[in-house]
Amino acid sequence: MTERIFRYLREQQPETPCLVVDLDVVENNFRRMRELLPAAHIFYAVKANPAAQILARLATAGSKFDTASRGEIELVQATGVAVDRISFGNTIKKEKDIAWAYQQGVRLFAFDSEAELQKLARVAPGARVFCRVLVDCGGAEWPLSKKFGCAPEMAKDLLRKAKEWGLDATASPSMSAASRPTSSNGTRRWARSRRCSSRSPKRASICAWSTWVGGFPARYRAEVNSIEAYCEAVGRALVRHFGNRMPEVIIEPGRSMVGDAGVIQSEVVLVSRKSANDRKRWVYLDIGKFSGLAETMGESIKYRLRTGRDGTRVGPVVLAGPTCDSADILYEKTEYKMPLSLKPGDKVEILSTGAYTTTYSSVAFNGFAPLKSICI
Amino acid sequence: MTERIFRYLREQQPETPCLVVDLDVVENNFRRMRELLPAAHIFYAVKANPAAQILARLATAGSKFDTASRGEIELVQATGVAVDRISFGNTIKKEKDIAWAYQQGVRLFAFDSEAELQKLARVAPGARVFCRVLVDCGGAEWPLSKKFGCAPEMAKDLLRKAKEWGLDATASPSMSAASRPTSSNGTRRWARSRRCSSRSPKRASICAWSTWVGGFPARYRAEVNSIEAYCEAVGRALVRHFGNRMPEVIIEPGRSMVGDAGVIQSEVVLVSRKSANDRKRWVYLDIGKFSGLAETMGESIKYRLRTGRDGTRVGPVVLAGPTCDSADILYEKTEYKMPLSLKPGDKVEILSTGAYTTTYSSVAFNGFAPLKSICI
16 A cells, blocks of 8 residues: 555655655545445544645545644635634543634534533533533553543433533444444443443433544554454444444544555664673664654554665564664664664664654754655 | 742742743752762753753853754853853654754764664764663662663673774773663663773773663653762762773763653643542643653653642542543553542642653644744
8 A cells, every 4th residue: 555655756756755745545435435434424633644735635525623722723725625614522621722712613522521611601602512421441552541431321410411511412322432443342341331331311412432542543553453454343333333324423443544555664873782792683763752752652562664674684683763862762672673784874663653643753852953845 | 949930830820731941950959969060071961951042041051962863952051152052862753863963963873783883983083982781770760771871791702893994982881871870770781881992992081970860860650760879879989980080971961850840731621530430539730641641651751740739638639631642641540649629620730740751742633733942
């Protein structure tokens, strides 16, 4: 799928480090997911990669947009997308930002707490709101937490209150499944929160299946189920729980839209050992944790690598970034092997890096510029 | 020390989140350290906070500058500082950046490997070079690693090679002590590497005592030894090991120059519970791991907090940032207590945040702008 990117890198030789995103792959991912889950509204999670060209391509293909902030809403607006295709999906919003979004015409908001609901009732009267529910996250590659969502019982109460307060939340809580839908845990828990919601007064009108990390995946080192398998599992679960009274379904893919569509090219700055008998070499790249590869935090996401010397003899390495920061190590515990002949100046491609790289990049840590990005 | 900052915040009410740095505190820190270690050349570690006004104030006070990249060298040059006051202290440098720095007139470079030394010999002929040596890091608050420095035995070999290759490394390896000098481990190890160096052909000419995190500290929640105690320990160790044949001593403080000189003001966006009987409240601020507080990674650095409601009843909280990212949690395992009356819109000051905050800030993760910074 990324042959076009490798050709671009060969021919253009952009300065490293640099992310190249293939817009055709992004569009294909969108179309494939729409085919696989025709009943769902796809809200692209802008935070995964907010590049203007990506937003424009997805807008033309018919995508809607899940945003986290006023800044992201403005980015989507700048592509000419109508505000009724925008969801303000962050459950942590300043009241003034809700008010601003409402004035712009945004009418779909997420929440997971009473305090947030109060803000919405005050400054977004009559808006459609959906509640994120805590689910298990077994099997996710990026560390997940209880940061988003509330207990199903609380969600029921909150939705009742939302209605009392004049908001459009006529039905059951929506679900934010950050876990892999194909993992038995995730599906079971999702089903459980669904059952909870089915006891609410009216039938479901919005069901958000979020893809916050670990949901719809990209392909890193570990084998993942295909998007087809994920979508099939989601589709089956929807039919099982809603039958022919299907609610409005929202999915929020980010990583799975753009992750595999991007490749970062970096350069080896140094290869060294710490002592004469050091078993592992240290390979320092010109990109690290603070210039785009934040998701190597805790060595959680294990990217696939490619070098021009692949196929020759390899040996174990510690992989690190270029900053004077001891924490700027990509992989030390995880066993990575790289060619023994690797030298400063060699190019290293880091695959499936289209999501959650450019925006995580620091403004200028250690004086290094933020990760550059090129869409082709 | 930061009363001026609090007055500024009260009077000016800048938009949050925002870092305010008191330049008088920075200058005082510099002058105090120079008094305490009069024999040492102070090279301010620019990466800690490269704000132009901080560099200018330190330059006027007589500081030299430790830089990590071409970008940082350019920042220092922009303040009008002569290049002979600049050290290129990163051990991981692209050859073209070394060549550029050398052309600018930079003549002091760090290394810790043969490959780096080869680059220096090629493009920085005759430059002064110093080797960073691995030391133990017991007691440091920010996670340290083997990323910088090499084994003492290797350092000896490398310094011999440096000389053969026409570089100005006539003497012993310098030392990068990232550990606390007052911890017995650090001092012992430092002494050991010193002994190693004393066997080298000539006596020491440069001895770098780096302050890469955990060296000269700032004051977070844990009690730390005073700068006085640190400097005294360093001074004693120097006398013990070099007697009246004192080498040229370089220290590279960053955190201890600017950490305590800065306060971040943030705002509470949301206070919530995940279920009706949740023991801990979740407090979401408008700043998080990706907009300046990266050093809360692994909950390693525990900042002191201040609110307008301090002194009233408190309860345990999980503290998190505003992004739609599950990893954007500041403190979950660490017990933090905050006023029970805390509400959205309340201001929260995060103390001792002058170092390693603005530059760690992401370009625009989730559409949030990088941390603003004001020097007063």
